[in-house]
Amino acid sequence: MYTSTFIFHSLEYDDEFHARNNEIAERARVIPGFLGEEEWTNEKTGLHSEVYYWDSLESLHQLIGMDAHREAKGRRERWIDSYRVVIAEVLSTYGQEGLGLEHAPAGAAITDADPSAQAG
Template sequence: MMCCQFIFKPGTYDDDFHRLDGQIADYARALPGFVKTETWTAPEAGLVNAIYYFQDKESVAELARFPRHREAKGQVERWYDGYRIVISEVTAGYGDDRLPGNPLETHRTTP
């Protein structure tokens, strides 16, 4: 499983941002390898972490090739006061199953 994190400090959003953001999110969710999204905030730092989980690298590459995604990447400085991308391969995950929406439910491994 792949985990793609977009960590950013929000700036000023406009109509172009909202249009592209919606199109990218819809496209990502329609990919066959899409698993789920999560969003975390760090209010003390003013940061947001939008996390997308995919079953495979091919789905991540397909999202990266999406024309609206490429368009948004070219304008990132318009909307954010800084950002970082972290793409990781998840090799294991475990817990006590009391938290909802475990992205590893179908990929469960034993620690």
């Protein structure tokens, strides 16, 4: 499994931002290999984070290559101040069910094993 995390300070959003953001999110959700998404705002720092989960890099690259995504990146300065993107490979996950990714495909490297309990 892979994640793409977009971390940023936001500026003012307008109607165009919301329309583009909704279009990108809707189109991402139907890409084969899309596993889920989360978003967070840290009220203390003002940082916002959006995390998308993917079963392969090929699926993630479909989002990156999407025309609406490229167009939004080209207009980023209107809505987004400083930002960082983190692409990561997830080696394992563990914990309780009910947080959204328990229906991921078998090859998504989601496990119930606590890595700290494994012998080193």
